[in-house]
Amino acid sequence: QEQVVESGGGLVKPGGSLRLSCVVSGFTFSDHSMHWIRQAPGKGLEWISYFSRSGGATYYADSVKGRFTISRDSLQNSLYLHMDNLRDDDTAVYYCARSAHYYYAIDVWGQGTAVIVS
Amino acid sequence: EIVLTQFPGTLSLSPGERATLSCRASQSLNSGHLAWYQQRPGQSPRLLIFAASSRPAGIPARFSGSVSGTDFTLTISRLEPEDFAVYYCHQYGNSPPFTFGPGTKVEVK
Numbered sequence: 517q518e519q520v521v522e523s524g525g526g527l528v529k530p531g532g533s534l535r536l537s538c539v540v541s542g543f544t545f546s547d548h549s550m551h552w553i554r555q556a557p558g559k560g561l562e563w564i565s566y567f568s569r570s571g572g573a574t575y576y577a578d579s580v581k582g583r584f585t586i587s588r589d590s591l592q593n594s595l596y597l598h599m600d601n602l603r604d605d606d607t608a609v610y611y612c613a614r615s616a617h618y619y620y621a622i623d624v625w626g627q628g629t630a631v632i633v634s
Numbered sequence: 635e636i637v638l639t640q641f642p643g644t645l646s647l648s649p650g651e652r653a654t655l656s657c658r659a660s661q662s663l664n665s666g667h668l669a670w671y672q673q674r675p676g677q678s679p680r681l682l683i684f685a686a687s688s689r690p691a692g693i694p695a696r697f698s699g700s701v702s703g704t705d706f707t708l709t710i711s712r713l714e715p716e717d718f719a720v721y722y723c724h725q726y727g728n729s730p731p732f733t734f735g736p737g738t739k740v741e742v743k
Contacts, residue, residue: 551732561671561679561722561734575730590640618658621669621726628678 518542518624520595520612525629532602536629538595538612543624545588546571549615550595551622552586554608554631562608565597569615580606602633636660638735646743653710655738657723666701667727670708673737674719681706682721710740718742725738 523577524536536552552565565586566575574586585598595612616623637660647653657668666686671679683691683699686706696711710717723735 553734560720560737561673561724563640563724563730563732563734566732568732575732577731615726616684619688620667621681622671622679622724623681623684623690625678625680 518584518612518614520624520626522610522612522626522629524605525610525631527632527634530603530633532633533598533600534602534631536556536597536599536610536612538597538626540593540595540614544565545590545593545613547617549620550586550588551613551615552584552595552597553611553613553622554606554629555611556605556608559608599631602631606632609632635731636663636728636733637735638725640721640723640724640735642738643736644739644741646741647713648743649715651713653708653713653717653740655708655710655721655740657708657735659704659706659707659725661728662704663725664727667725668699668701668706669726670699670706670726671695671722671724672717672719673722674716678741679722698711713740 549569550567564577583601587596611628613622614624614628639658670683673679686698686701719736726732
């Protein structure tokens, strides 16, 4: 079964740091680009970061650029999101998600991990 | 940045009725790279439609997508009880940011 499982969320003070992890299974990690998407309480989905399947490209939303860093460890089948200088408005459920190999839309989502900045 | 506008914000319908949800992009999307997702309360989003009108395996045929220029439509032919949820459009083909629309809530009338 193809799945992604996030972890690492929690309560952190403003200005603090946190690292989210996403372990993938059931598919070949290097065949897929990956994303982090977040959802603030009661709000819509916000795309925040992308890691290309080749590893040659990473992108960020303006809201997190310069503060968040996406990375991948193919040996560990893991995607990470390192978050620095956290702000109150970073409070959200953070989803790890996979782009489909052939049609590129996001087709597999994790269950999310909650980050509370307070 | 491509901005996606969804309307209506809320759609109040009864089971068995037809639902028509709209998503307008601020500019043309490469290869029609627009997807639709369903999110039920407390759940992760689920892919319903990719490339504007294609359905992944396992998605019921009552869900369909169409496009005319920069206007995209998700149609649910006959609403089932489990279809009452929030629906998001998402563009993933142009340069980042890969934006989502604000969502349309389909609620029971």
